[in-house]
Amino acid sequence: MDRKEMMETIGIGFEEDLFEDVPAEVRCHLPLPPGMSERETVAAVESILERNRHMGEAPSFLGAGCYDHYVPAAVDHIVSRSEFYTSYTPYQPEMSQGMLQALFEYQSHICELTAMDAANCSLYDGATALGEAARMCARLNNGELFLAPRAMSREKLSVLRNYLVGTGVGIGLYGWDEDGGLDLDDLGPRLEGEVCGVYAECPNMFGVIDARTDLLRPLTEAPLVMGVNPLTLALCKPPGEMGADIVVGDGQCLGAHPNFGGPGLGIFACRQEHVRRMPGRVIGLTEDSRGQQAFCMTMQTREQHIRRGRATSNICTNVALLAVGAAVHMSLLGRDGLSSLARENVERARRLMDLLSELDNVVSPFFGNHHFNEFLAQMPVRPEKLNRVLAKRGFQGGLPMGPHVPELGDCMLLASTEMHDDATQDAFVAALREVL
Amino acid sequence: MDRKEMMETIGIGFEEDLFEDVPAEVRCHLPLPPGMSERETVAAVESILERNRHMGEAPSFLGAGCYDHYVPAAVDHIVSRSEFYTSYTPYQPEMSQGMLQALFEYQSHICELTAMDAANCSLYDGATALGEAARMCARLNNGELFLAPRAMSREKLSVLRNYLVGTGVGIGLYGWDEDGGLDLDDLGPRLEGEVCGVYAECPNMFGVIDARTDLLRPLTEAPLVMGVNPLTLALCKPPGEMGADIVVGDGQCLGAHPNFGGPGLGIFACRQEHVRRMPGRVIGLTEDSRGQQAFCMTMQTREQHIRRGRATSNICTNVALLAVGAAVHMSLLGRDGLSSLARENVERARRLMDLLSELDNVVSPFFGNHHFNEFLAQMPVRPEKLNRVLAKRGFQGGLPMGPHVPELGDCMLLASTEMHDDATQDAFVAALREVL
Amino acid sequence: MIRRLIMDREQEGGAPDASGLVPPGMERRSLHMPAVPEPELLRHYIALSRANFGTDSGPYPLGSCTMKHNPKYADRLAASPKVTRMHPQMEDDHTQGCLELMSRMEAALCSISGMDAVSLHPAAGAHGEYASMLMVRAYHRSRGEDRDEVIVPDSAHGTNPASAAMAGFKLVEIPSGEDGLVDLSALEAALSGRSAAFMLTNPNTLGLFEKDVREMASMVHDKGALLYYDGANLNAVMGRTSPGAMGFDIVHFNLHKTFATPHGGGGPGSGPVGVRSFLEPFLPVPRVVGDEGCRSLDWSRPQSIGKVGSALGNFPVLMRAYAYILRQGGDGLKEASARAVLNANYLKRRIEGHYEVPFSDPRKHEFVASARALKKGKGVRALDVAKRMIDQGVHPPTIYFPALVEEALMIEPTEDESKESLDRIADVMNAIAEEDPETVLAAPLEGPVGRIDESKAAKDAVLSFRRLRALRDV
Amino acid sequence: MIRRLIMDREQEGGAPDASGLVPPGMERRSLHMPAVPEPELLRHYIALSRANFGTDSGPYPLGSCTMKHNPKYADRLAASPKVTRMHPQMEDDHTQGCLELMSRMEAALCSISGMDAVSLHPAAGAHGEYASMLMVRAYHRSRGEDRDEVIVPDSAHGTNPASAAMAGFKLVEIPSGEDGLVDLSALEAALSGRSAAFMLTNPNTLGLFEKDVREMASMVHDKGALLYYDGANLNAVMGRTSPGAMGFDIVHFNLHKTFATPHGGGGPGSGPVGVRSFLEPFLPVPRVVGDEGCRSLDWSRPQSIGKVGSALGNFPVLMRAYAYILRQGGDGLKEASARAVLNANYLKRRIEGHYEVPFSDPRKHEFVASARALKKGKGVRALDVAKRMIDQGVHPPTIYFPALVEEALMIEPTEDESKESLDRIADVMNAIAEEDPETVLAAPLEGPVGRIDESKAAKDAVLSFRRLRALRDV
Numbered sequence A, B: 001m002d003r004k005e006m007m008e009t010i011g012i013g014f015e016e017d018l019f020e021d022v023p024a025e026v027r028c029h030l031p032l033p034p035g036m037s038e039r040e041t042v043a044a045v046e047s048i049l050e051r052n053r054h055m056g057e058a059p060s061f062l063g064a065g066c067y068d069h070y071v072p073a074a075v076d077h078i079v080s081r082s083e084f085y086t087s088y089t090p091y092q093p094e095m096s097q098g099m100l101q102a103l104f105e106y107q108s109h110i111c112e113l114t115a116m117d118a119a120n121c122s123l124y125d126g127a128t129a130l131g132e133a134a135r136m137c138a139r140l141n142n143g144e145l146f147l148a149p150r151a152m153s154r155e156k157l158s159v160l161r162n163y164l165v166g167t168g169v170g171i172g173l174y175g176w177d178e179d180g181g182l183d184l185d186d187l188g189p190r191l192e193g194e195v196c197g198v199y200a201e202c203p204n205m206f207g208v209i210d211a212r213t214d215l216l217r218p219l220t221e222a223p224l225v226m227g228v229n230p231l232t233l234a235l236c237k238p239p240g241e242m243g244a245d246i247v248v249g250d251g252q253c254l255g256a257h258p259n260f261g262g263p264g265l266g267i268f269a270c271r272q273e274h275v276r277r278m279p280g281r282v283i284g285l286t287e288d289s290r291g292q293q294a295f296c297m298t299m300q301t302r303e304q305h306i307r308r309g310r311a312t313s314n315i316c317t318n319v320a321l322l323a324v325g326a327a328v329h330m331s332l333l334g335r336d337g338l339s340s341l342a343r344e345n346v347e348r349a350r351r352l353m354d355l356l357s358e359l360d361n362v363v364s365p366f367f368g369n370h371h372f373n374e375f376l377a378q379m380p381v382r383p384e385k386l387n388r389v390l391a392k393r394g395f396q397g398g399l400p401m402g403p404h405v406p407e408l409g410d411c412m413l414l415a416s417t418e419m420h421d422d423a424t425q426d427a428f429v430a431a432l433r434e435v436l
Numbered sequence C, D: 001m002i003r004r005l006i007m008d009r010e011q012e013g014g015a016p017d018a019s020g021l022v023p024p025g026m027e028r029r030s031l032h033m034p035a036v037p038e039p040e041l042l043r044h045y046i047a048l049s050r051a052n053f054g055t056d057s058g059p060y061p062l063g064s065c066t067m068k069h070n071p072k073y074a075d076r077l078a079a080s081p082k083v084t085r086m087h088p089q090m091e092d093d094h095t096q097g098c099l100e101l102m103s104r105m106e107a108a109l110c111s112i113s114g115m116d117a118v119s120l121h122p123a124a125g126a127h128g129e130y131a132s133m134l135m136v137r138a139y140h141r142s143r144g145e146d147r148d149e150v151i152v153p154d155s156a157h158g159t160n161p162a163s164a165a166m167a168g169f170k171l172v173e174i175p176s177g178e179d180g181l182v183d184l185s186a187l188e189a190a191l192s193g194r195s196a197a198f199m200l201t202n203p204n205t206l207g208l209f210e211k212d213v214r215e216m217a218s219m220v221h222d223k224g225a226l227l228y229y230d231g232a233n234l235n236a237v238m239g240r241t242s243p244g245a246m247g248f249d250i251v252h253f254n255l256h257k258t259f260a261t262p263h264g265g266g267g268p269g270s271g272p273v274g275v276r277s278f279l280e281p282f283l284p285v286p287r288v289v290g291d292e293g294c295r296s297l298d299w300s301r302p303q304s305i306g307k308v309g310s311a312l313g314n315f316p317v318l319m320r321a322y323a324y325i326l327r328q329g330g331d332g333l334k335e336a337s338a339r340a341v342l343n344a345n346y347l348k349r350r351i352e353g354h355y356e357v358p359f360s361d362p363r364k365h366e367f368v369a370s371a372r373a374l375k376k377g378k379g380v381r382a383l384d385v386a387k388r389m390i391d392q393g394v395h396p397p398t399i400y401f402p403a404l405v406e407e408a409l410m411i412e413p414t415e416d417e418s419k420e421s422l423d424r425i426a427d428v429m430n431a432i433a434e435e436d437p438e439t440v441l442a443a444p445l446e447g448p449v450g451r452i453d454e455s456k457a458a459k460d461a462v463l464s465f466r467r468l469r470a471l472r473d474v
């Protein structure tokens, strides 16, 4: 009925007339089955998902950048508010003060955690945040090489390489020491070269809280990029106090579910002097015509929709909703909640390493150092094989290091969080004892 | 900190001072364990619930007033809106227009479905709605007996008895005919007596869409109460066109989950002339001081908070949120969606009765009549025993009739809805074939 | 109205096609029920939700109603198919989770109340009262006594007399004393061999603790009657005293008050009842029996009153309340009560310069202020104060209840309000007391609707679109 | 601001206790992060949500952004632990559900786009563009060619040139013809042996279908370059044509546009890429391989560009989009496109009495109007029109893009708006065109905030409370 009236208004007789500009030679059909009811759709998707075994069904000791933490129900409640999740990027600030303030709060929380002045309101994930940081170093500084730890996941290293493709900057990898911290003897001489930027992680890929990151600043004038786990920062000296120029990390651990790895929450913070070279969207404080404090997206001239080919990044859609979730999470926990959660994670990992160290043929932890919630353990069998055996017993073991750091191919990166109780850890170690 | 300031303002030194009026002889301790974190709480409750086997895990053929229908996600979304579910009864209409309008829409939908003029905004469930209807008959009419079908669940009959306790009215039960419809030969003579009200159901307890309810009105001048399944009304002549004075039923099938039986949604509708004798809260249309149409609770002088001991009912808290859900459900489906859902239910039940009729020793359906989504089948073994065997095979059989209508103790009331696909029905019948 | 009514839309012609599906002649011929596509539907109901105020929106100090925060972990639990897709008549094999939870919940409520047995069946407080009155009746009858009177104080909540009357009892109302408490001599005078029960709320609806409760218990018991506890105000005293310790025989709980379950804009709630062991045989059937892992439902209770509703209780509400009890623990519940009382006394102190608050300190979880002076002085009634509060985004208190305080404003902030929030409530109320009366009388001034004409609604009695259409057509 | 910042609260003294947990000297000494109790927290963030506008709030015809309704069944599915509690590095035994869904989703996107292979990895459209540019580079290198130019029309979305530049390409921008379409001679002139790819959006950002697309494809391919499809506008043509049928080699999809997944106030989105078979070796690793029931992840693709993000894609977004595709089916997707186009053309017709709408009919899913005449006539710019629309509860269109239309208002109503809603948008826009300029220039007048000073924000660059505090302390 409506449709007919609309066609009359437009002045067409058939809907097809609206497609007269699509030439015959490009016409084609859509070879998909007919639609389903809502009920059938839900049943069909559920029957596929049914084949998964999730971490509640098969306890998992995987971490490596994606962690199984408890997500407070309040966080899910807020990010499920229709007004938030059905909105677009807040191009019209007068209609989007809620999202803008929530994102400003996120930026503020990230700045407090990292002790930096400025943060953007998210990038895709921790790996692309590192990529963007490296690209920003290339904007801030000359130099041929971006120095990064060799102890990096193949995923992160590959992303870093891909993000540097257009800059002409290469990657130099430095090693680790016998305690799993960064190897200053290896790094030192490299710093003599034409360095574009230096990247160091704490905790690093081995889960080590690396005190040596605090020694870096005096060693170089190149921009210093620090990679963090934001939860660790509730206990640890922040990068801002260690002289970092840029801080990156993944904030999935702040109130987002693992979700098969994506979306992550790319954290990106920097010093005030660098803000105009930052990638990504930023929310700034300002005023409205009535003199009230208000928020809007700002410094958009850095961005692709204004600066196009000369933008600081191509990013447009980011992961704002996860940033809102992180803001809620941090506001709910606060300093004390966050630090006791962090403590619990350290203690969980410690307990697991202690249990494993009792197994004759396992070296746990492989590195004698402070760990956050994960650590390497050396196994008497190939970790890949071990994981297959454990899967049959209803467990998901840790990450085999081989594909990432081949010389540690007999090691597994095991993570434990507050989601593991003693019984779960004990059962896992018992299963390991049986199969090793 | 705040606490200290507050105590100073009050002028007390210790929190305990606020309890000085609680005499020592009534003091006691609370013998409960200490609290838990949110995460622990969720895990603890989940580990209890884990022991359930729900209808998705063990397909169920139970109905009898509580049905497994698909709940559109939009319904859950709306009733999860914080503004709705964290509010109280809308005592302050200016602050609660949203809830009031939603409830008015619910009342309107119910009136359309039943073809009645007025509905209240919910009672606890279908059984108490019947109880209240019987009590209302006692207000509208003299007479010693409230006539009701003997084919009623023990639950409903017991509630009815309990709700008539204070009125002095007794219950007269009439029988059913060989086709499962109401027995006019039995009912007719009873109508000669001092009848306070008459109750008839369509569909009745046997799932029969009973054409004979349409013959009742000319037979009596006593108030006529009709019990309905609101979903059936999308196909069936409404009580308002059959001369009903009061309509009751349970609206759980309109967008509420089974939830182990409660909350139900007590539907209560009546003719305009009776509105001031109704139980429960009602929302009325009115105007605000600016002349805009608006809503408020109305005719509160019938209610306990004003009329106290002489109120039409003691009900205070009802099930408003389910009424909102039902309004959303009916608005989403509309006439065509609701009637095709109803059709699907008729067809599901038909298919199941046909499949069962192929089993040698099963009489299915037991009554040759039109059924909605449930029907009786006569079994060669005691239904109670059969259900135990079926449970071991991962099925939940139908409702054994014995406890409700002893002479049908070899029958089972089996329900099927759109949630059963062919494969589920087939598997159930195959399991039956094996065990019978 | 906020948005045009859904019913007020056009619908394409046609009737449901029922042929062959229902007996001939029983086909539905027409049904006015327009379908709304999901995008529009969502906008409509979300807009309605936005025109509604809940505890998640702001302060909601509605006395007697205990509008606590509804914690969100409970929503997560309630969404599980292990809750939603359970049928009450399933085989015990399938329902061990539900039965276990109910059994533990009964035990927890026994601990909290000091009672010996609990039934979770009643769907709300008033429903619990009614179940209890049926038990009172059955109990006396079982002893061959036909007691037909129930005594209630004039400060009782309306459901108390309504429930007793519904169960066929004659009401004997006793006036409160000067101090707002039960007048023992009035009680004495009311008690007789016809007395079936005395219904008491403690702390009472004025927020005052009935300190003579043990004495009243003796008086009532001496006369062979039962003492009934309206548990709506239990939030005041957890961990300090209990109905059991006070000498009550029957108690109802309001899980949607004391135990933080949502009130849903009117319900569903849950109103379990607890009794001393001598009354256990009368509790509704079926009862959850058996040990962990092999629980079942027992119907064979010959003295039981039977059923008060079709279900075994509002399970998701029970589950939410149980989760809340676990989360708080004994200490947490005690602390919740302490903080609720602190908040009420603080707020009382903050407003008593501007409003009379009759009766003496301390209060428990709520208090009743009076706008009597305002009314006398400037013609501003409790109702007007309430409407003006709406403009400030604070939900008004309960008004005109209990009736023994003139122009009553019954205020219950609960333990969840921060000092900042309490100060805001106080500032708002105090400012209104000082405001010019014209403004207050015209309130609400902000917001989408002005003051609503409740008497027109009652006069017109338009309760459905169907009725509205009929009137339009005239 | 809508509510005081959380950070702007006091916090009790003290530092996190990190002793023994981190290496000596690495302990955190202070952290300003006030904890907010859940009741207050909820009120705070719910109040913020209420100060935000989404498609569930009202019409959101934001051109290029395709603000479709986000169906709620997808939320239900996404809440399952079978989604939320999956780790990307689990053994295949545990992840068959995820892998199966991804495999089916790849197949569905192949069907829709007419491409031979799809990677679901990219996290958004721009990310898909970047992955594609890396593949373009890798492809040419694999053939020993070092092509360094990418051609984009001036009407292209900003991410196109940005992505190409980020991948190290030189940009060659070609102006649009008089008719708003690619000028074939300009393209011819731009193409050379250095051309790596031509990036095209079809329908383009003016909502016009590039009818010469097949000819462009030949021209591009003749020069050995690749033709890239920006799929942001795919919602216009599903079931009528496909990038494959049009001759494209690479395409990115925006699942958060065409496939109804929520945009989340900025993201997460999802930007899968599809390619013809000769480009498949270059797709990101790992690839989902194997048959139903024994799917796994394959990393051994020597020519692959590697990874563009750490994940295998934004799984919940993929899952939502897959559910949407199932629900709609082929016919439903075609109908969605048809209705989107009908809606755009209707709305265009309804406003063109008040706004110029350059270029010829028909439009596809969106169109670009101009406020040029208004600006000349009364000094009312596109920006002012937008701000005044806010007062009427309609989200403004995209403004000042594409740049080749002066004072551009880029309008995309999507298929979800009813005629009633389109009429409302039109009425609002038309009324603004007739309104007195002072009112329009002063807008927004209603609502909690007035017009916001964006240049002050840029000047001050206060991006955190920390910075604000530092400035306050000065």
Ligand SMILES: Cc1ncc(COP(=O)(O)O)c(C=O)c1O
Pocket: B315, B316, B317, C064, C065, C124, C125, C126, C127, C157, C159, C160, C201, C205, C230, C232, C233, C254, C269, C270, C271
């Ligand atoms: C003191 C008191 N008793 C009883 C009730 C009745 O409880 P319900 O509303 O759950 O039926 C209430 C409810 O407001 C109450 O405040």
Ligand SMILES: Cc1ncc(COP(=O)(O)O)c(C=O)c1O
Pocket: A315, A316, A317, D064, D065, D124, D125, D126, D127, D157, D159, D160, D201, D205, D230, D232, D233, D254, D269, D270, D271
């Ligand atoms: C035409 C066009 N291309 C590309 C993009 C970039 O997509 P995304 O925001 O998903 O990165 C957009 C987004 O607005 C767009 O409209």
